Amino acid sequence: MSAKRILSAFGLASHIRRYKKDEGYIVRSPEDAAKFFNDLEGLQQEYFDAIFLNTKNVVISRKNIFKGSLNASIVHPRETFKDAIRLSAASIVVAHNHPSGNANPSREDIEVTKRLSEVGKTVGIELLDHVIIGSGGSFVSMKEKGFV
Numbered sequence: 001m002s003a004k005r006i007l008s009a010f011g012l013a014s015h016i017r018r019y020k021k022d023e024g025y026i027v028r029s030p031e032d033a034a035k036f037f038n039d040l041e042g043l044q045q046e047y048f049d050a051i052f053l054n055t056k057n058v059v060i061s062r063k064n065i066f067k068g069s070l071n072a073s074i075v076h077p078r079e080t081f082k083d084a085i086r087l088s089a090a091s092i093v094v095a096h097n098h099p100s101g102n103a104n105p106s107r108e109d110i111e112v113t114k115r116l117s118e119v120g121k122t123v124g125i126e127l128l129d130h131v132i133i134g135s136g137g138s139f140v141s142m143k144e145k146g147f148v
Contacts, residue, residue, distance in 0.1 A: 025059040030141035033093045033131045040097035040133045048096040052089035075112050077119040084125045095131040103134025113142045
């Protein structure tokens, strides 16, 4: 029982430390965003995360919006922008991984990106990019593909 508690405490500390170091990171390019989210690579489930940025593109905070199944996640703009509004973020960058390792966007990825971009314009918080993380350092920037 004590060993489980100790392991849990170390896991929690590691998680907190990872998110604290994220604050202050500057996102200037899709490569910066992909590097920031590289911890999503190789995960066996799909994770959809967001970072919230100030007016100088400095990371204010990061949040996991959704943890999906082997090959799917359900993303709703309400959940994505809720913390952005609370934190008074100027913009956001979202990312998710493809457990298959293939970073090519699906039809659903394109639809979600367009919907998030539209909602961002409505609420005044720009979606800077949606990055899809594949394997071996591969990624796709939906901004570079023209979907943002």
